[in-house]
Amino acid sequence: MTRALFISLLSCLVAINQASLISRCDLAKVLYQEDLDKFEGYSLSDWLCLAFVESNFNISKVNENTDGSFDYGLFQINSHYWCNDHKSHSENICHVECQELLNPNLLSAIHCAKKIVTGAGGMKNWASWNTHCSGRPLSYWMTGCLLG
Numbered sequence: 125m126t127r128a129l130f131i132s133l134l135s136c137l138v139a140i141n142q143a144s145l146i147s148r149c150d151l152a153k154v155l156y157q158e159d160l161d162k163f164e165g166y167s168l169s170d171w172l173c174l175a176f177v178e179s180n181f182n183i184s185k186v187n188e189n190t191d192g193s194f195d196y197g198l199f200q201i202n203s204h205y206w207c208n209d210h211k212s213h214s215e216n217i218c219h220v221e222c223q224e225l226l227n228p229n230l231l232s233a234i235h236c237a238k239k240i241v242t243g244a245g246g247m248k249n250w251a252s253w254n255t256h257c258s259g260r261p262l263s264y265w266m267t268g269c270l271l272g
Contacts, residue, residue: 144184144228146198148172149269151181151230156271158234164241169262170253171237175199176265177252183233184226197225199237199250206236 146154152168155161161168178200179185187195192212193204201218203209209222218236225233240249247253 143182144226146181146183146228146230148176148181148265151175151198152266152269153271154230155234158231160234160238163238164246166241166247167262169265170247170257172265173257173260173262174247174250174253177256178250183228183230186226194222196222197233198230199225199233199240201225201233201236201240206240 152172155168155171160166160171175181175198178195179198181198183198185195185197185200187200189195189202191204193202194209194211195202196207196209201207201222203212203214203222205215206218207220207222207225208214208216218232218239220232220236225236227233241247243249248258
């Protein structure tokens with residue numbers, strides 16, 4: 125019994141270690157430095173809510189969709205339209221390798237997300253943002269975060 129519990133605990137720790145998480149306030153600082161506050165009318169709270177509902181602030185998250193495409197990184201950017209993963213046909217509108225969207229410096233992910241938001245639909249391109257963030261009070265996402 126003890127051995128099974130130990131193996132279970134070890135498996136959980138390995139899974140946690142493989143995730144590359146960024147804290148809410150650290151992400152707010154990066155987004156602020158990259159001029160996302162009020163970008164296309166969206167607040168930093170909108171961006172934080174988006175990152176949370178898409179990836180739970182997991183920079184390294186990759187999700188396979190039913191159509192065979194994949195979503196990558198903090199903002200779960202789709203390989204069919206936005207990046208090239210060399211696994212399926214991609215329009216690669218962001219002109220970026222999907223693996224670059226997993227980079228901890230976040231620059232590729234942020235630049236691609238900005239491109240998505242400037243297009244038709246803005247943040248409504250993310251269904252989860254529509255469901256969980258749009259039209260809701262979001263100022264609490266910035267609580268306790270110092271940007272300076």
